[in-house]
Amino acid sequence: MQLLIMTIILILTLLAPYFVFLGVKKAKAKDIATHRKIQMLVFAVCMLGLFGLEALIRVSGGSGSISGKSSFAENSVFKTILVAHILGAVLTYTIWFFQIVLSILQYRRTLPGKFSFAHRILGKITFIGLIYTAVTALIVYIFTIL
Numbered sequence: 001m002q003l004l005i006m007t008i009i010l011i012l013t014l015l016a017p018y019f020v021f022l023g024v025k026k027a028k029a030k031d032i033a034t035h036r037k038i039q040m041l042v043f044a045v046c047m048l049g050l051f052g053l054e055a056l057i058r059v060s061g062g063s064g065s066i067s068g069k070s071s072f073a074e075n076s077v078f079k080t081i082l083v084a085h086i087l088g089a090v091l092t093y094t095i096w097f098f099q100i101v102l103s104i105l106q107y108r109r110t111l112p113g114k115f116s117f118a119h120r121i122l123g124k125i126t127f128i129g130l131i132y133t134a135v136t137a138l139i140v141y142i143f144t145i146l
């Protein structure tokens, strides 16, 4: 059961950058209504995944209880990648959260307009962050199941 939940969350994490990219393509094609819907939906689904992961960690015995079962639990390379993954994911989700909230608030006020430049930059940072999160999540997942 634990493996199934982890696998579902991993798949969500791997698909997130692809769907954000699809959403950005809609903005480039000037279909802002679809852009907005896709971006809000991907964020909402990933937030559910994040809460699911948090719940799974808690019922499994708290921080370190899942990765601790890995035969690589004491391996310094694994530990470093795990910390790098957590830091990158927290940073990415924080920026993504602000991007979504600010964009919803500024939509039709200063977006398009004054906020457009910051919106594009935050969008690119979020996209790169989601790729980083996906790649490091896959490595952590593989180490965890070994």
Ligand code: HEM
Binding pocket: 020, 024, 027, 028, 032, 035, 036, 037, 039, 040, 099, 100, 103, 104, 107, 111, 112, 113, 116, 119, 120, 122, 123, 124, 126, 127
């Ligand atoms: C509900 C939230 C969102 C709303 C209301 C929204 C709205 C918009 C609007 C109105 C534009 C056109 C700006 C202009 O032409 O000056 C735009 C462009 C863009 N958005 Fe969003 N957006 C949202 C979420 C996101 C998210 C989450 C990302 C990335 C993670 C993102 C990335 C981009 C990018 C990269 C562009 C520029 C596309 C281009 O090169 O033309 N947006 N968005």
